[in-house]
Amino acid sequence: MNRLTAFFIATFMILTAGLAQARDLHDHEAKKLLDAGTILSFEKLNAAALAKHPGAKVTDTELEEDYGKYRYKVDLRDAEGIEWDLELDAVTGEVLKNHQDT
Template sequence: MNRLTAFSIVTLLVIGAGLAQARDLSAAEAQNLLDAGTILPFKKLNATALAEHPGATLTDTELEEEYGKYRYKVDLRDAKGIEWDLELDAVTGKVLKNHQDT
């Protein structure tokens, strides 16, 4: 493999990795999306997540954008101390992932 081919492959991998990563949104960006009605209120998203594990408490939340979609990620701790990772569509409120943290 010549240097130009190797450089091209590495460049494509770096560009591809950068495009695939989710981007955390700032508080100002989140507020703009809320004000525009683009995403659901966080109170509603939190209630949806907590309904999946009654008696659980929120330990962390974050809003991300990936491929033009807004994801609300929630970490919960249930009454037994088990940690859960949930991911919701921030536009519809649909639960996309709900699994025990390992």
């Protein structure tokens, strides 16, 4: 293998390594976690997100597993039409990220 090919393979592996870390959980997986009490209910998680932006509406949600940790991602639109991206710890409800969508 020549050096250029090796370089491209190494670059591809580095770039795609981050993509494989987090994975979206399917509905049946989320239900098992909810039933087991491993994660908080989606109602509680949505309420925690909405508490950061009173009057906002939930536009999208997603549950992910990343290195054994469960993250709940919520997209909100506030009363002024500003969109917000929040990420919560699905086990504790702690808001980990809260930033305006750009």
